[in-house]
Amino acid sequence: MREQPDLSGRTLLITGAGGGVGTGTAVAAARAGAEVILCGKNMKKLERCYDAVSAAGGPEPALFPLHLSKAGADDYRKLVEGIQTDCGKLDGIVHAAARFEGLRPLSEFSLEEWQRTLHVNLTAAFVITQACLPLLRGSGDASVVFLSDQVGRRPAAFWGGYAAAKAGLEALVHMLMAENSRPESLRYYSVDPGPLQTDLRQRAFPNDDPDARPVEALAPFLVSLLAPGGYDGDATRFGPEDIYPAA
Secondary structure: OOOOOOOOEEEEEOOOOOHHHHOOOOOOOOOOOOOOEEOOOHHHHHHHHHHHHHHOOOOOOOOEEHHHHHHHHHHHHHHHHHHHHOOOOOOOOOOOEOOOOOOHHHHHHHHHHHHHHHHHHHHHHHHHHHHHHHHHHHHHOOOOOEEEOOOHHOOOOOOOOHHHHHHHHHHHHHHHHHHOOOOOOOEEEEEEEOOOOOOOHHHHHOOOOHHHOOOOOHHHHHHOOOOOOOOOOOOOOEOOOHHHHOO
Protein backbone atom coordinates (compact mmCIF):
# COMPACT_ATOMS: atom_id res chain seq x y z
CA MET A 1 0.00 0.00 0.00
CA ARG A 2 1.25 3.44 -0.88
CA GLU A 3 1.10 6.53 1.31
CA GLN A 4 -2.43 7.78 1.81
CA PRO A 5 -3.47 9.94 -1.15
CA ASP A 6 -4.91 13.42 -1.40
CA LEU A 7 -8.58 13.23 -2.40
CA SER A 8 -9.15 17.00 -2.48
CA GLY A 9 -11.66 17.94 -5.16
CA ARG A 10 -13.07 14.42 -5.48
CA THR A 11 -16.74 13.59 -4.84
CA LEU A 12 -17.58 10.11 -3.59
CA LEU A 13 -20.82 8.23 -2.96
CA ILE A 14 -20.82 5.83 0.00
CA THR A 15 -23.76 3.43 0.29
CA GLY A 16 -24.41 1.82 3.64
CA ALA A 17 -22.85 4.91 5.19
CA GLY A 18 -24.60 4.27 8.50
CA GLY A 19 -22.78 0.96 8.97
CA GLY A 20 -19.29 0.29 10.27
CA VAL A 21 -17.47 -0.05 6.92
CA GLY A 22 -19.45 2.77 5.32
CA THR A 23 -18.83 5.19 8.17
CA GLY A 24 -15.16 4.27 8.45
CA THR A 25 -14.64 4.76 4.72
CA ALA A 26 -16.52 8.07 4.69
CA VAL A 27 -14.46 9.43 7.59
CA ALA A 28 -11.17 8.33 6.03
CA ALA A 29 -12.13 9.80 2.64
CA ALA A 30 -13.18 13.11 4.21
CA ARG A 31 -9.95 13.24 6.18
CA ALA A 32 -8.15 12.87 2.84
CA GLY A 33 -10.10 15.86 1.46
CA ALA A 34 -13.00 14.27 -0.44
CA GLU A 35 -16.60 15.48 -0.46
CA VAL A 36 -18.66 12.43 0.55
CA ILE A 37 -22.31 11.68 -0.14
CA LEU A 38 -23.70 9.55 2.66
CA CYS A 39 -26.39 7.13 1.51
CA GLY A 40 -28.27 4.78 3.84
CA LYS A 41 -31.68 3.75 5.15
CA ASN A 42 -31.44 4.89 8.78
CA MET A 43 -31.45 8.67 9.19
CA LYS A 44 -30.18 8.58 12.78
CA LYS A 45 -27.19 6.48 11.76
CA LEU A 46 -26.57 8.78 8.78
CA GLU A 47 -26.60 11.78 11.10
CA ARG A 48 -24.05 10.11 13.37
CA CYS A 49 -21.92 9.41 10.30
CA TYR A 50 -22.37 13.06 9.25
CA ASP A 51 -21.06 14.20 12.65
CA ALA A 52 -18.07 11.86 12.44
CA VAL A 53 -17.24 13.01 8.90
CA SER A 54 -17.59 16.68 9.88
CA ALA A 55 -15.21 16.15 12.81
CA ALA A 56 -12.67 14.62 10.41
CA GLY A 57 -12.47 17.87 8.42
CA GLY A 58 -12.77 18.30 4.69
CA PRO A 59 -15.84 19.50 2.75
CA GLU A 60 -19.29 19.30 4.31
CA PRO A 61 -20.84 15.90 3.54
CA ALA A 62 -24.19 15.44 1.81
CA LEU A 63 -26.97 13.20 3.14
CA PHE A 64 -29.19 11.06 0.92
CA PRO A 65 -31.52 8.69 2.80
CA LEU A 66 -32.37 5.67 0.65
CA HIS A 67 -33.87 2.35 1.78
CA LEU A 68 -32.30 -0.01 -0.74
CA SER A 69 -34.55 -2.98 0.02
CA LYS A 70 -37.56 -0.84 -0.95
CA ALA A 71 -36.00 1.35 -3.64
CA GLY A 72 -37.35 1.46 -7.18
CA ALA A 73 -36.35 3.09 -10.45
CA ASP A 74 -37.58 6.54 -9.41
CA ASP A 75 -35.54 6.43 -6.20
CA TYR A 76 -32.33 5.68 -8.07
CA ARG A 77 -33.10 8.39 -10.62
CA LYS A 78 -33.59 10.91 -7.81
CA LEU A 79 -30.27 9.88 -6.30
CA VAL A 80 -28.41 10.62 -9.53
CA GLU A 81 -30.30 13.86 -10.08
CA GLY A 82 -29.47 14.93 -6.53
CA ILE A 83 -25.79 14.24 -7.04
CA GLN A 84 -25.82 16.16 -10.31
CA THR A 85 -27.65 19.14 -8.79
CA ASP A 86 -25.83 19.35 -5.45
CA CYS A 87 -22.34 18.20 -6.41
CA GLY A 88 -22.11 18.51 -10.18
CA LYS A 89 -19.89 15.46 -10.54
CA LEU A 90 -19.00 12.04 -9.17
CA ASP A 91 -15.52 10.52 -8.94
CA GLY A 92 -16.21 7.27 -7.15
CA ILE A 93 -18.59 4.91 -5.39
CA VAL A 94 -18.09 2.53 -2.48
CA HIS A 95 -20.83 -0.09 -2.27
CA ALA A 96 -20.73 -0.77 1.47
CA ALA A 97 -24.45 -1.50 1.92
CA ALA A 98 -25.15 -5.11 2.89
CA ARG A 99 -28.01 -7.29 4.08
CA PHE A 100 -27.64 -10.63 5.82
CA GLU A 101 -30.55 -12.73 7.06
CA GLY A 102 -28.43 -14.99 9.26
CA LEU A 103 -27.02 -18.46 8.78
CA ARG A 104 -29.78 -20.92 7.85
CA PRO A 105 -30.54 -23.71 5.37
CA LEU A 106 -31.83 -22.70 1.95
CA SER A 107 -35.02 -24.58 2.71
CA GLU A 108 -35.89 -22.02 5.39
CA PHE A 109 -35.59 -18.87 3.24
CA SER A 110 -38.83 -17.14 2.44
CA LEU A 111 -39.25 -15.57 -0.99
CA GLU A 112 -39.28 -12.09 0.59
CA GLU A 113 -36.02 -12.70 2.48
CA TRP A 114 -34.33 -14.08 -0.62
CA GLN A 115 -35.44 -11.16 -2.78
CA ARG A 116 -34.41 -8.54 -0.21
CA THR A 117 -30.99 -10.11 0.23
CA LEU A 118 -30.29 -10.23 -3.51
CA HIS A 119 -31.68 -6.76 -4.05
CA VAL A 120 -29.54 -4.99 -1.44
CA ASN A 121 -26.33 -6.94 -2.03
CA LEU A 122 -26.44 -7.24 -5.81
CA THR A 123 -29.27 -5.53 -7.69
CA ALA A 124 -28.97 -2.17 -5.93
CA ALA A 125 -25.21 -2.09 -6.50
CA PHE A 126 -25.77 -2.77 -10.20
CA VAL A 127 -28.57 -0.22 -10.63
CA ILE A 128 -26.73 2.55 -8.76
CA THR A 129 -23.57 1.95 -10.77
CA GLN A 130 -25.50 1.86 -14.04
CA ALA A 131 -27.44 5.04 -13.19
CA CYS A 132 -24.23 6.86 -12.20
CA LEU A 133 -22.24 5.84 -15.29
CA PRO A 134 -22.69 9.19 -17.11
CA LEU A 135 -21.34 11.06 -14.07
CA LEU A 136 -18.50 8.57 -13.55
CA ARG A 137 -17.47 8.73 -17.20
CA GLY A 138 -17.62 12.52 -17.04
CA SER A 139 -15.07 12.46 -14.23
CA GLY A 140 -12.35 11.09 -16.50
CA ASP A 141 -10.78 9.39 -13.46
CA ALA A 142 -13.22 7.40 -11.35
CA SER A 143 -13.30 4.24 -9.24
CA VAL A 144 -16.17 1.96 -8.20
CA VAL A 145 -15.50 -0.33 -5.24
CA PHE A 146 -17.68 -3.36 -4.50
CA LEU A 147 -17.30 -5.18 -1.18
CA SER A 148 -17.25 -8.90 -1.84
CA ASP A 149 -16.84 -11.93 0.43
CA GLN A 150 -15.06 -15.25 0.16
CA VAL A 151 -18.42 -17.08 0.21
CA GLY A 152 -19.13 -15.48 -3.15
CA ARG A 153 -16.25 -17.42 -4.69
CA ARG A 154 -16.40 -20.49 -2.44
CA PRO A 155 -20.07 -20.89 -1.42
CA ALA A 156 -20.58 -22.60 1.91
CA ALA A 157 -23.58 -24.19 3.58
CA PHE A 158 -26.11 -21.92 5.29
CA TRP A 159 -24.94 -18.62 3.72
CA GLY A 160 -28.00 -18.60 1.47
CA GLY A 161 -28.92 -15.52 -0.56
CA TYR A 162 -25.95 -13.57 0.78
CA ALA A 163 -23.48 -15.98 -0.85
CA ALA A 164 -25.53 -16.11 -4.05
CA ALA A 165 -25.55 -12.30 -4.21
CA LYS A 166 -21.79 -12.05 -3.65
CA ALA A 167 -21.20 -14.63 -6.38
CA GLY A 168 -23.29 -12.49 -8.70
CA LEU A 169 -21.34 -9.42 -7.61
CA GLU A 170 -18.07 -11.08 -8.62
CA ALA A 171 -19.49 -11.76 -12.09
CA LEU A 172 -20.83 -8.21 -12.31
CA VAL A 173 -17.44 -6.65 -11.60
CA HIS A 174 -15.73 -8.79 -14.24
CA MET A 175 -18.35 -7.85 -16.83
CA LEU A 176 -18.06 -4.16 -16.01
CA MET A 177 -14.29 -4.33 -16.42
CA ALA A 178 -14.62 -6.23 -19.70
CA GLU A 179 -17.07 -3.67 -21.08
CA ASN A 180 -14.99 -0.65 -20.11
CA SER A 181 -12.65 0.13 -22.99
CA ARG A 182 -10.65 2.72 -20.99
CA PRO A 183 -9.81 1.09 -17.64
CA GLU A 184 -7.43 3.90 -16.75
CA SER A 185 -10.34 6.36 -16.58
CA LEU A 186 -13.05 4.19 -14.96
CA ARG A 187 -11.89 1.42 -12.67
CA TYR A 188 -13.86 -1.33 -10.92
CA TYR A 189 -12.61 -3.17 -7.84
CA SER A 190 -13.89 -6.23 -6.01
CA VAL A 191 -12.59 -6.22 -2.43
CA ASP A 192 -12.77 -9.19 -0.08
CA PRO A 193 -11.84 -7.56 3.23
CA GLY A 194 -11.81 -10.74 5.28
CA PRO A 195 -13.43 -10.95 8.73
CA LEU A 196 -14.31 -7.53 10.15
CA GLN A 197 -15.88 -6.41 13.40
CA THR A 198 -19.27 -5.53 11.94
CA ASP A 199 -22.90 -6.20 12.86
CA LEU A 200 -23.11 -8.61 9.92
CA ARG A 201 -20.16 -10.63 11.22
CA GLN A 202 -21.66 -10.59 14.71
CA ARG A 203 -24.90 -12.09 13.42
CA ALA A 204 -23.00 -14.90 11.71
CA PHE A 205 -20.60 -15.51 14.60
CA PRO A 206 -22.19 -14.25 17.82
CA ASN A 207 -19.45 -15.68 20.04
CA ASP A 208 -15.91 -14.33 20.31
CA ASP A 209 -14.36 -13.97 16.85
CA PRO A 210 -10.59 -13.52 17.20
CA ASP A 211 -10.12 -13.36 13.41
CA ALA A 212 -12.31 -10.27 12.99
CA ARG A 213 -10.39 -7.02 12.55
CA PRO A 214 -11.59 -3.46 13.27
CA VAL A 215 -13.29 -1.74 10.33
CA GLU A 216 -10.92 1.22 10.74
CA ALA A 217 -8.12 -0.97 9.41
CA LEU A 218 -9.89 -1.41 6.08
CA ALA A 219 -10.78 2.22 5.37
CA PRO A 220 -7.29 3.47 4.33
CA PHE A 221 -7.06 0.69 1.77
CA LEU A 222 -10.42 1.58 0.25
CA VAL A 223 -9.38 5.24 0.14
CA SER A 224 -6.29 4.27 -1.84
CA LEU A 225 -8.56 2.72 -4.50
CA LEU A 226 -10.53 5.97 -4.77
CA ALA A 227 -7.49 8.15 -5.40
CA PRO A 228 -6.66 9.65 -8.80
CA GLY A 229 -5.19 6.83 -10.85
CA GLY A 230 -6.53 4.20 -8.46
CA TYR A 231 -4.49 1.42 -6.92
CA ASP A 232 -0.85 1.38 -8.01
CA GLY A 233 -0.71 -2.41 -8.37
CA ASP A 234 -2.00 -4.63 -11.16
CA ALA A 235 -4.45 -6.75 -9.13
CA THR A 236 -8.22 -6.45 -9.51
CA ARG A 237 -9.18 -8.41 -6.39
CA PHE A 238 -7.74 -7.79 -2.97
CA GLY A 239 -7.83 -10.28 -0.13
CA PRO A 240 -6.97 -9.91 3.54
CA GLU A 241 -3.28 -10.48 2.87
CA ASP A 242 -3.22 -7.33 0.72
CA ILE A 243 -5.10 -5.19 3.21
CA TYR A 244 -3.28 -6.43 6.27
CA PRO A 245 0.31 -7.19 5.15
CA ALA A 246 2.21 -9.65 7.26
CA ALA A 247 4.63 -8.01 9.69
